[in-house]
Amino acid sequence: MTVVPQSGAGPAAQGGGGNASSLYDVLELILDRGLVIDVFARVSLVGIEILKIDVRVVVASVDTYLRFAEAVNRLDLESGRKAPAQLPEVVGGLTEGGARGKTKGALSGAVEAVTDTFSESFRRGRGKDRDREEAAAESADADRRRPVRRAPPPTDDDVRVPVDEDTRPARRVHRRRDG
Amino acid sequence: MAVYVYGITAAEPPPALDGAHGVGDPPRPLRTVAGGSLDAVVSDAPEELRAGRRDVRAHQDVLDRLSDHGGVLPLRFGTLAPDDEAVRRTLQERAPGYRERLAALDGCAEYHLRASHRPEKPTAAEEGARRDSLAAEVTAALGPLARESRSSDPTGEDVLNVSFLVAQDEQPAFLDREARLAVEHGASAFRFRLHGPLPPYSFV
Structure with a gap:
């Protein structure tokens, strides 16, 4: 991946190819564009349909940003309006294919969309406020229909909360129908 | 065995993928699946796929490589097919449309x-x-x-x-x-x- 240096830009936009900020900027392209083949399933469609990003910090990397977003409880799973009906079958196949016991992982990480504060507030008025742990405990079906996870707006204190990427049980939402 | 699909290419010869890897931990080896005189670049589906830095970058790196090798239709991150045969069948059935788009994107x-x-x-x-x-x-x-x-x-x-x-x-x-x-x-x-x-x- 290449970042084209912008001579009129500040230092934050400078940098060589393949750096973290460039991945961050093209994340939306990678997750939300590209060819969709309807007969195939798309794992990250379970939960993510639209990636909206509200940047309030200088982002060092995608994962750092996602950790930040989670720390301030602003991760949001927009329910997939085009959630693939065929997905459970394929996921079932994946499970049967030998990944049993680990399959939750296949569907876990993708839940990393972030909404902008205003639209989130707007929708929050219509959605249910729920703690993320509760959301994670919801059944797969309910979660797929409307994986709402809402939380109050961030405070400065929240921003500093460190969240270790590997100890985030709330993110590991089970979506397996046969679980 | 579910496969992760990265992109579709019409490059002749198909891209050499020996030693190249894609998503997952450890990264899964890449291979091509031919159908309808197109090739899909795939790997076995990882047990865990995350829309985090590791797998997003892996996806992107594979597509960069294919772009440099004669062009590619990039698939959206996270596309899974049930098996190689399903990929082959889809390529065969939809080759004309994919070929047309690849031609429009050529170069x-x-x-x-x-x-x-x-x-x-x-x-x-x-x-x-x-x-x-x-x-x-x-x-x-x-x-x-x-x-x-x-x-x-x-x-x-x-x-x-x-x-x-x-x-x-x-x-x-x-x-x-x-x-x-x-x-x-x-x-x-x-x-x-x-x-x-x-x-x-x-x-x-």
């Missing part, structure tokens, strides 16, 4: 341009006006050097989010003109961020 790359305000924020009214005029100016300046363009609503602090499909021989002129825009606006209000050449995610 082209995506350039993704964003612009954000410099820290001194204007009022909402000013911002709206400047955003509109910026988008119009950028489109007028760069559009003629691109085959296609696609705008999105900017998110966060950004005020511009647009992708251009640029043919190889137009790329120097495109980059030159974009750089001039960046300088002009960088001195005053906006900071430009241009990414590319990228696989043509926005033009499939």
Whole structure:
């Protein structure tokens, strides 16, 4: 991946190819564009349909940003309006294919969309406020229909909360129908 | 065995993928599945796929490589097919459409341009006006050097989010003109961020 240096830009936009900020900027392209083949399933469609990003910090990397977003409880799973009906079958196949016991992982990480504060507030008025742990405990079906996870707006204190990427049980939402 | 599908290519010969890896931990080896005289580049599906840095970058790196090797239809991140046979069948059934799109993209790359305000924020009214005029100016300046363009609503602090499909021989002129825009606006209000050449995610 290449970042084209912008001579009129500040230092934050400078940098060589393949750096973290460039991945961050093209994340939306990678997750939300590209060819969709309807007969195939798309794992990250379970939960993510639209990636909206509200940047309030200088982002060092995608994962750092996602950790930040989670720390301030602003991760949001927009329910997939085009959630693939065929997905459970394929996921079932994946499970049967030998990944049993680990399959939750296949569907876990993708839940990393972030909404902008205003639209989130707007929708929050219509959605249910729920703690993320509760959301994670919801059944797969309910979660797929409307994986709402809402939380109050961030405070400065929240921003500093460190969240270790590997100890985030709330993110590991089970979506397996046969679980 | 479920397979993760990265992209579709018509390159002749097919890309050499020996030793190349894709998503997962450990990264799964890449291979091609042929059908309808096209090739899909796939790997076994990892047990865990995450839309985090590791797998997103792996996906992107594979597509970069295929872009450099005769062009690619990039698939959206996270596409799984039940098995190789399903991939082969889909390629065979849909080859004409894929081939047509690959031909339209031949020799082209995506350039993704964003612009954000410099820290001194204007009022909402000013911002709206400047955003509109910026988008119009950028489109007028760069559009003629691109085959296609696609705008999105900017998110966060950004005020511009647009992708251009640029043919190889137009790329120097495109980059030159974009750089001039960046300088002009960088001195005053906006900071430009241009990414590319990228696989043509926005033009499939």
